[in-house]
Amino acid sequence: MKVYFIGAGPGEPEYMTLKGKSIIESADILIYAGSLVNKEVLQWRKADSIVYNSAGMHLDEVIDVMVKEKEKDKIIARVHTGDPSIYGAIREQMDRLKDENINYEVIPGVSSFVAAAASLDKEFTLPGVSQTVILTRKAGRTPVPEKEDLKLLAAHQASMAIFLSVGMIDEVVEDLKTHYPVHTPVAVVQRASWPDEIIVLGNLSTISEKVKVANITKTAQILVGDFLGDDYELSKLYDKNFTHEYRKSEG
Known part of the structure; x- marks a missing residue:
């Protein structure tokens, strides 16, 4: 028996990787995060596969589904939204599987933050603007380490x-x-990438009110930075006067 942790992508089924799709097609059991994963990714499953929606399950229940199949020749697809390594809570599952001597593999997926950038036609790492991308969250019911406070x-x-x-x-903007x-x-x-995707544009002085008018309260990315603007330098990668390993300068 083997468990595959699959990143199902941000919503659009075709953003699923070919490997992830292949595992879903062959899986005997699927455990998917039904509150976030687009159910259309299950369209590729076998007719006789068993499906569990983990939205109403706690960790022990999820692991129990896997453990009870331990001695059988089964494939289990644990389907997470986006990429499972980002706010996917997979480490605790993998550690439990290690304790049970259950083999597993992680298949990455397209995260919502890159899907959001694609929807906006933007590049996070614009030359002369920013070469660093910070992925984070505001502390809420789940805390964040003090050194990762949004203000810092x-x-x-x-x-x-x-x-x-x-x-x-409001709190995000103030920070x-x-x-x-x-x-x-x-x-x-x-x-991002769903048929009902909503995009709201503004700046730190206007975005809060615009988000409230649009009634956006969850399942959204907040992207911040001058990469969203139009001022940047041209890349050295395609500069005809810049030499690198594969091309000599024409200058």
């Missing part, structure tokens, strides 16, 4: 993707304004 991270003024925090948009100028552009993308 804002000091870098890097490109930032904030998860799981749009319901606290960011401690270091980002108020004119810093902000984009909020709800359900």
Whole structure:
């Protein structure tokens, strides 16, 4: 028996990797995060496969489904939203499987933060603007380490993707304004890549009210930084006057 942790992507079924799709097609048992994963990714499953929705399950229940099949020749697909390594709570599952001597593998997926950038036609690492991307969240019911407080991270003024925090948009904006100028552009993308995707654009002085008007309270990315603007330098990668391993300068 083997367990595959699969990143199902942000919503659009075709963002599923070929390997992830292949595992779903062959899986005998599927445990998927039904509150976030698009159910259409299950369209590829075998007709006789068994499906569990983990939205209403706790950790012990999820692991029990896997353990009871331990001695059988089964494939289990544990389907997470986006990429399972980002806010996927997979480490605790993998450690439990190690304790049970159950073989597993992680198959990465497309995260919502890159799907949001794609929807906006933006590049996080614009030359001369930002070469750093910070993925983080605002402390809420789940805390974050003190050294990762949003106010401290804002000091870098890097490109930032904030998860799981749009319901606290006022607090997020106040934290960011401690270091980002108020004119810093902000984009909020709800359900990136889904048919009902919503995009709200503004800056730190306007975005909070716009998000409230749009009634966005969950399942949204908050993207912050000057990468959302239009001023940047051209890349050295394709500069005809720049020499690298594969091309000599024409200058």
